[in-house]
Amino acid sequence: MTDRAAAGGGAPQATGTRSVAVGGDVSVAITGDGARxxxxxxxxxxxxxxxxxxxxxxxxxxxxxxxxxxxxxxxxxxxxxxxxxxxxxxxxxxxxxxxxxxxxxxxxxxxxxxxxxxxxxxxxxxxxxxxxxxxxxxxxxxxxxxxxxxxxxxxxxxxxxxxxxxxxxxxxxxxxxxxxxxxxxxxxxxxxxxxxxxxxxxxxxxxxxxxxxxxxxLGLLEAEAAVDLLCTLTFGAEHAPTSAQCRDAADLAADLGYLPLALEQAGAYLFETGTLLADYRQMLGRVMDAAAGGIDPERTIARIWHHTLTAIERRNPQAVTLLNAMAWLAPDAIPRTLLAPFCPDPLALGQALGALYAYNMITYSADRQAINVHRLVQTVLRHQSAGSDGYPPGRQDAEHLIQRAVSAGNTDTLEWERLLPHVIGLAESTPAHSPTSTETADTYDAAAQYLHHQGREAHTIRLRTAALVQREQALGDTHPSTLTSRNNLASAYESSGDLKRAIPLYEATLAQHVEILGDTHPDTLTSRNNLAYAYWSSGDLKRAIPLYEATLAQREEILGDTHPSTLTSRNNLASAYRAAGDLRRAIPLYEATLAQREEILGGTHPDTLTCRNNLASAYWSAGDLQRAIPLFEMALEQRERVLGTSHPDTMTGRNNLASAYFKAGDVERAIELLETVLAQAEQILGDTHPHSLATRNNLASAYLMAGDVERAIELLETVLAQAEQILGDTHPTTVTSRRNLADAYQDFGAPARAIPLLETALARSQQFLGAMHPDTLTIRSKLAQARQLQACQRGSTATSLTVAGPQQPPTTD
Missing domain, CATH: 3.40.50.300 (P-loop containing nucleotide triphosphate hydrolases)
Incomplete structure (x- = not known):
């Protein structure tokens, strides 16, 4: 079970808690959300x-x-x-x-x-x-x-x-x-x-x-083209069909709904078996009673494949067993090695696959080491009736194949990447009333853990969901393994930004932990901490702070004052106080945590550097720049020495220091540092990396403070366009960029340009955060100001950008 903690780094960024820092020689975003x-x-x-x-x-x-x-x-x-x-x-x-x-x-x-x-x-x-x-x-x-x-x-x-x-x-x-x-x-x-x-x-x-x-x-084939295709496949290009055969082909093509795949499958069967077109239509008539004009293409395919599989089974029964198992996996790139347990003899495996290939039921990859099955083939096979054991044909075989592959110890990344789509495919294709298996749930968890360690926790939702369903059915709603699965699914939702689903799951898990394990069990304390974090992330500090306070008090009593989990709780509570504006309680708590980590871990341990940065951020929020700036400078110098000049935490620290200079009114120094950070980010990470976008956003804030409004707007327009294109319309960086640009337009005396941006921002905030979230209320207020300004035409009402402020996004300790 993961213990969520408030974090380290505390970068004063304008992009919110999901901003990404940099490191290495060159960095490239390889997925759509920019998170990888x-x-x-x-x-x-x-x-x-x-x-x-x-x-x-x-x-x-x-x-x-x-x-x-x-x-x-x-x-x-x-x-x-x-x-x-x-x-x-x-x-x-x-x-x-x-x-x-x-x-x-x-x-x-x-x-x-x-x-x-x-x-x-x-x-x-x-x-x-x-x-x-x-x-x-x-x-x-x-x-x-x-x-x-x-x-x-x-x-x-x-x-x-x-x-x-x-x-x-x-x-x-x-x-x-x-x-x-x-x-x-x-x-x-x-x-x-x-x-x-x-x-x-x-x-x-x-x-x-x-x-x-x-x-x-792309629509269905025209009738003439469908008949031409069917005749060519059935009789070969060298043989011209008779007029009677053409008529039969036209009738069969109509029965098949002019669907190319159905025509190809039928042609392969007819060519292979020599069955007459008229006889083939008669076979279809016994299992499908529908007029040619009302044929459902998927049902037509189902009937075609029923007869095709009968022919394949006569030729090679093992081929149908293989195909039924492959129906429950991902359709593409099924490794031959995954199927080997069915046919340990390579010759037998080749013959079985060859029978399927002869009827176009599968295709091979370029190197012939992987098999592809069309999705409609899988759909039809998955809807076969279950046997006496409760499993549809092939389902249990597919589960055993995946279990065996995972338990064999596929720690190699390349092997995991080959196997992963098929574990997910197995999870997504689970029949509604199929028997449950804790072994299969363990397989889903193993794949999810692989993704978690790769930093792709948000991609585990399908696997975590399937594991939870299996354990609820097999073990019951309150079994410890079920509670762990529920917590893991909540964490996956949380990582994807879906707090509306994460919070109820965390709440249910905590209630069950208290009931089953007691109020002070370590797993209960972890569950309480996780729920508090989710409240914190959603802006609900009225519920987050009491939970953090209770968790800290219980951990101090049960684990001791200097246990790592206790220090995590103390740091979390300080972050919640700071987010609530209660710096009188946040700063002493940060100071105590820093002193303890310095004593236990040493002055340059990464966790200690994180605490030092968090304390500097609290001083920054309190306006005590005389203490914040030297502490930021110290943290940056230590990170450069310990972690290197291009480490993500080092670049975050450099951004922090620029924000402190900015708040101190030293705009020239802030601009100089931010321009350096931006140049480094663009060179190392690329022009559209989230960290580059965040730094560009901060630099625009500095330009605005320096009175260079036109330059700030030009930069913010670039940031918003790039964020929408690269990160998506609802990514936190995009949301912040939209608000910043709207504020800049108002400062520039252009409320008509600000209003559409604020209207979009308000709709997004209401949808994802709720009508009473502080961000929602702020946006609504700014929108009202912009509309009033537009109506009165009295020039611009100064409003400030969402300037970079030290944030403590969650991590695990």
Whole structure:
């Protein structure tokens, strides 16, 4: 169970508690929310600039030599839309298109054919599995392995993905195909960071694209094209069907709903077995009684695959067992090694997979070491009736495969990254009434812990949810393991910023801990601390402070005055007092904690440096700059010496000191230091890194204080545009930037420009923080001022920016 603590660093940043600091040679954000930032050494950066792609480089998952019928006009239109740089692209991003439609409609086939047809027009064509952010990162990492194997062989997945992004920024003229996008927002970062090429996305999702890319809906095949496709697949290109066969094909194509995947599956079965078209229709009629015009394509596919699987089972029964198990995993890149327990003999495994491949039920990766299963195949197989043991076919086999792979000790990052999508797929596909298993819950927890140690706690929600459901059903609502799972899920929600879900879970967990373990059990104290932190994060200090006070008193009594958990509670309570403006109680508590950590840990331990910085921040808040500035200067000097000049805490300390100079009225010194910090952040982290955005925001505040309003507004407009594009519309940095720019507009006498920004900020604050949160009330007040100012037309009413102030975001101690 994680014990949440108020933290270290205390950077006076204008971006809130999720601001990200810097370190290393060069740092690159590799995910859409900007939360995953990867350091790259200078040598790797140089290779990213100097390495060129070989001619016609790419990783397309198949050739374009197969049957391609009825999509020529869509292919030509796609080329025109992607290459259009004229007026049609003014209001939307040029060089970006999303093809959407029903699963099995042929989106990926169209994208693949486009990539092959026009590959010579691009410097590189790269196919990306985009069902999740994790798979996007993995696909980008493979690009680094292709172009720079001498470095990539010893680099991890995040580092290789970061290298690939740098390479794409240096080398224009490429095509990226994002296949099977589940959430269009996952692409926001990549579309914004990579403008010098073409992006082509395929997705079953028709909504969510309006702010990202123009879309091209892909419909069913025309009847004539569907019949042509079915006849070609059934009889071969060399044999012309008779008029009677054409009529039968037309009838069957109508029964199949003109869905390309269903037509392909039927053609494969008919070609393999020699079954007559009319007989095939009769088989369908026994299991599906619907007119051709009212066929549900998914149900049609289900009936097609029922007969296809019968043929496969006659050929190789083990193949159907494999397919049923794969139905519960992620659809793409299922490692052959994961399936090996079913067929320890490689020859037997190859024969079983070959039977599936012959009927187009699976495809292989380029190196044939991984298997892909279409999502509709999985959907149909998952809806089979459960057996006498309560499990649908393949479900228990899939659980055992994943359990075995995890228990085998996959500590290697590359192996974990290969396995992770399938653990998540298993969790997401859990049947509603399937038997529960604590072993499966343990598997979900193991994967979640891997993500946690990678700094990706917000990505564990699906796994934590599945583990909690399994334990509630198997162990009961109040079992200690169930309580731990509930706490872990609350922590995942908290890390993702979803406090409306995190707080009730923490409250339920605390109540059950008190009831089951007692009021002073260590797990109860941890649970109380976690709930207090969640209240603190939501701005509800009236509930946070009493909980922190109770936790500290109990830890002092049970664990002792100098136990690490006691010191954490003391620091937490001081942070809550400071947030409430009660500096008379916060400062002595910080001073006591600093003295104890100096005595126990030493004067230069990172926790001691954190305490020193927190105390300086409290002096800063109290306006005691004579004590704050020397303490900030000392903390910065020690961090530079102990941690290095480019360590994240060191850069945070430098920003802190600049904010102290700013508050002391030494604007020139603050500007000089902030300009240095910004130059360093841009050089090391890049222009759009969250720390660069935060520092740019602070520098704009300093410019405004110096009276350079136009320069401040120009900088703030840049920050807001970058934050919206890179981090998203609701990220804390974006929210703060929007408020700062609105304040600057009011200072500049332009309330009409401020009002829309404040209206957006108010809506977001009410949605995520509530109508009575202090931030919500502040924004509402500023909006009223702006409207009054606009109405009266009496010039600007001075309001201050959300200037950088020392914050104590939560960490674990």
């Amino acid at each position: 930032v990867v350091m790259l050494p200078a040598e790797a950066v140089r290779w990213a600039k100097e390495v060129d792609a070989p001619p016609a480089a790419g990783n397309l998952p198949g050739s374009a030599s197969g049957v391609f019928v009825g999509r020529q006009s869509e292919l030509a239109e796609l080329r025109r839309l992607l290459a259009d740089q004229g007026e049609a692209a003014v209001t939307q991003v040029s060089g970006v298109r999303a093809v959407h439609g029903l699963g099995g409609i042929g989106k990926s086939t169209l994208a693949l054919h486009y990539a092959h047809t026009y590959r010579r027009a691009y410097t590189l064509v790269w196919w990306i599995n985009a069902a999740s952010t994790e798979q996007i990162v993995t696909s980008l990492a493979a690009l680094a392995s292709r172009l720079c194997p001498q470095w990539a062989a010893s680099a991890g997945v995040p580092e290789r993905a970061a290298w690939a992004l740098l390479w794409l920024q240096w080398h224009p003229g490429w095509l990226l195909v994002f296949d099977n996008v589940e959430d269009p927002a996952d692409l926001r970062h990549y579309l914004g960071a990579l403008p010098d090429g073409h992006h082509l996305a395929t997705s079953r999702t028709a909504t969510g694209w309006h702010t990202l890319a123009p879309t091209m809906p």
